[in-house]
Amino acid sequence: xxxxxxxxxxxxxxxxxxxxxxxxxxxxxxxxxxxxxxxxxxxxxxxxxxxxxxxxxxxxxxxxxxxxxxxxxxxxxxxxxxxxxxxxxxxxxxxxxxxxxxxxxxxxxxxxxxxxxxxxxxxxxxxxxxxxxxxxxxxxxxxxxxxxxxxxxxxxxxxxxxxxxxxxxxxxxxxxxxxxxxxxxxxxxxxxxxxxxxxxxxxxxxxxxxxxxxxxxxxxxxxxxxxxxxxxxxxxxxx
Amino acid sequence: xxxxxxxxxxxxxxxxxxxxxxxxxxxxxxxxxxxxxxxxxxxxxxxxxxxxxxxxxxxxxxxxxxxxxxxxxxxxxxxxxxxxxxxxxxxxxxxxxxxxxxxxxxxxxxxxxxxxxxxxxxxxxxxxxxxxxxxxxxxxxxxxxxxxxxxxxxxxxxxxxxxxxxxxxxxxxxxxxxxxxxxxxxxxxxxxxxxxxxxxxxxxxxxxxxxxxxxxxxxxxxxxxxxxxxxxxxxxxxxxxxxxxxxxxxxxxxxxxxxxxxxxxxxxxxxxxxxxxxxxxxxxxxxxx
Numbered sequence: 001x002x003x004x005x006x007x008x009x010x011x012x013x014x015x016x017x018x019x020x021x022x023x024x025x026x027x028x029x030x031x032x033x034x035x036x037x038x039x040x041x042x043x044x045x046x047x048x049x050x051x052x053x054x055x056x057x058x059x060x061x062x063x064x065x066x067x068x069x070x071x072x073x074x075x076x077x078x079x080x081x082x083x084x085x086x087x088x089x090x091x092x093x094x095x096x097x098x099x100x101x102x103x104x105x106x107x108x109x110x111x112x113x114x115x116x117x118x119x120x121x122x123x124x125x126x127x128x129x130x131x132x133x134x135x136x137x138x139x140x141x142x143x144x145x146x147x148x149x150x151x152x153x154x155x156x157x158x159x160x161x162x163x164x165x166x167x168x169x170x171x172x173x174x175x176x177x178x179x180x181x182x183x184x185x186x187x188x189x190x191x192x193x194x195x196x197x198x199x200x201x202x203x204x205x206x207x208x209x210x211x212x213x214x215x216x217x218x219x220x221x222x223x224x225x226x227x228x229x230x231x232x233x234x235x236x237x238x239x
Numbered sequence: 240x241x242x243x244x245x246x247x248x249x250x251x252x253x254x255x256x257x258x259x260x261x262x263x264x265x266x267x268x269x270x271x272x273x274x275x276x277x278x279x280x281x282x283x284x285x286x287x288x289x290x291x292x293x294x295x296x297x298x299x300x301x302x303x304x305x306x307x308x309x310x311x312x313x314x315x316x317x318x319x320x321x322x323x324x325x326x327x328x329x330x331x332x333x334x335x336x337x338x339x340x341x342x343x344x345x346x347x348x349x350x351x352x353x354x355x356x357x358x359x360x361x362x363x364x365x366x367x368x369x370x371x372x373x374x375x376x377x378x379x380x381x382x383x384x385x386x387x388x389x390x391x392x393x394x395x396x397x398x399x400x401x402x403x404x405x406x407x408x409x410x411x412x413x414x415x416x417x418x419x420x421x422x423x424x425x426x427x428x429x430x431x432x433x434x435x436x437x438x439x440x441x442x443x444x445x446x447x448x449x450x451x452x453x454x455x456x457x458x459x460x461x462x463x464x465x466x467x468x469x470x471x472x473x474x475x476x477x478x479x480x481x482x483x484x485x486x487x488x489x490x491x492x493x494x495x496x497x498x499x500x501x502x503x504x505x506x507x508x509x510x511x512x513x514x515x516x517x518x519x520x521x522x523x524x525x526x527x528x
Contacts (some may be wrong), residue, residue: 053359
C-alpha cells in the first residue's frame with residue numbers, strides 16, 4: 001500500500017446510475033475516487049463502491065460481461081471496505097425476483113423482492129418509492145433523535161435514529177440473517193432492511209450521496225474506515 | 240412517506256429568471272446562489288429548467304450543473320431542450336441526477352422508453368405543461384407553453400407512465416407564476432390515473448395552496464418557485480452580480496409581487512407539518528405528523 005496521499009476509492013462503472021454524485025460525495029469526504037470498470041484498478045483501490053440504478057438482471061449481465069463478478073467477490077473477501085448503494089446493495093444478495101429470477105453476487109445471503117407485492121389495498125403507496133424516508137435501528141419503536149449507540153463504529157456512526165435518507169427503488173433486499181441488518185425503513189405496510197453491514201461489507205438501499213449533510217456523514221465514516229482497514233492490513237509488529 | 244418540497248429554478252443563460260405563465264421573464268439572480276441557499280434551508284430536491292434551451296446553446300447550463308452538483312448533495316433534476324439520448328447523457332455527466340423531458344417526448348414518445356431503459360426509469364421525469372380548455376379538457380403544450388400539441392394531457396400522462404417515466408412533473412400554465420393556487424383538478428386526475436409519483440408545479444401563492452395540492456390534489460411532491468424566490472431576493476443584493484442581458488428592473492427595485500405571500504422552506508414545511516402532512520425538516524431537526 002502507498003504510504004501517503006488520499007485514500008483511493010474505485011466506483012464501479014457498469015454503465016448504470018449517476019456515478020458523478022458519488023464521486024463528488026467522495027471528494028467532499030477527502031477521498032480520491034476513480035470511476036472505472038477495470039478489474040485491476042478495482043482490486044488496487046483502498047475501497048470499492050458498487051453503485052447502480054436500473055434493472056437487476058441487466059446489471060448482473062453487464063458485470064459478467066466485464067468480468068467483474070469474481071473481482072467483486074474477491075474485494076468482499078479482502079477486508080477492504082465495500083459499499084453497495086441502491087441497486088448496488090441488491091446486487092450483493094444471492095438472488096433477485098425482479099422480472100424473473102436472477103443470480104446475484106451472493107456476497108450476502110438473501111434475496112431481493114418487490115415493494116409492490118407487499119402493498120395491501122388499504123395502504124397502497126406509490127411504487128417506486130421516491131423521496132425521503134427514515135432509517136431506524138430497530139423499527140419505529142426505537143428512541144427518536146438521539147445518536148444510536150447501536151450504530152457506533154459502523155458507517156451510520158453519529159447519525160440519529162430516525163434520520164431521513166433519500167430513496168428511489170421498487171425492490172428491496174431481504175437478508176437471510178437478520179443480524180446483518182443495520183437499519184430498518186417502513187414504507188406503507190412494508191418494513192425492509194434499508195442498510196446492512198457484515199464485516200467490511202456495507203450496503204444501503206438509500207442514496208447517501210443525495211441525502212444532504214447526514215448522508216455525507218456516511219462518506220466521512222467510510223473515509224475513516226478506509227484508513228483503519230489499511231492500518232489493519234499493513235504488515236508490522238502489531239498485525 | 241414524506242411530501243417533497245422542490246424549489247424550481249428557471250434558468251436563462253447564466254441567470255435565474257421567473258415569469259408569469261412561463262413568459263415575461265424577470266432576472267432574479269445567480270442560480271448557484273439560490274441552489275446553495277435552498278439546500279441549506281432543507282430543500283428535498285432541486286429542479287433546474289433551462290427555459291430558452293430550445294433556442295440557444297446551453298454551455299452555460301452545463302457549467303451551472305457542474306458547479307451545483309459539487310456542493311449540493313440532494314437530487315438535481317435538469318430539463319429544457321433535451322432532445323436525444325446523447326443530450327441526456329451530457330447533463331447526467333455534468334452532475335444531474337434526473338432529467339425532465341417534454342417537447343422531445345411528445346414529438347417522439349419512444350424517447351421515454353429508450354431513455355428509461357438506458358438510464359433507469361427513476362432518472363427520467365416527463366414534464367407535462369397543460370392549459371385548461373373551455374370544454375374542461377387539458378391540452379399538453381411544449382416549448383415552455385409556447386406551442387400547442389393537440390395532445391390530451393390526461394391521456395399523455397398515462398402513456399408516459401406506460402413508456403417508463405419514473406415521475407411526472409405536472410405544470411398548469413394557466414396558474415404558473417400567478418400565485419392563484421395550483422390547478423387541483425389537473426393534479427388530482429393525473430395522480431389518480433398513474434402509479435408513479437406526481438410532482439405538482441405552478442401556482443403557489445400561499446402556504447395553504449401547498450397544503451391543498453397535497454391533500455386535495457394528491458400530489459406526491461410540490462415544486463415552488465416565485466413564493467420562495469421573491470423572499471430570497473429580498474435577503475441578498477443580486478443586482479451587482481448579474482451578467483448577460485435580461486429584465487433586471489424588478490431586481491433593482493426589490494419589490495414583492497402582491498399576489499404572492501413569499502415565504503421560506505422551513506416555514507412551508509412547518510405549516511405542512513401542522514396540517515398533518517409529514518415533511519423532512521431541515522438539517523438537524525426531526526419533525527413528523
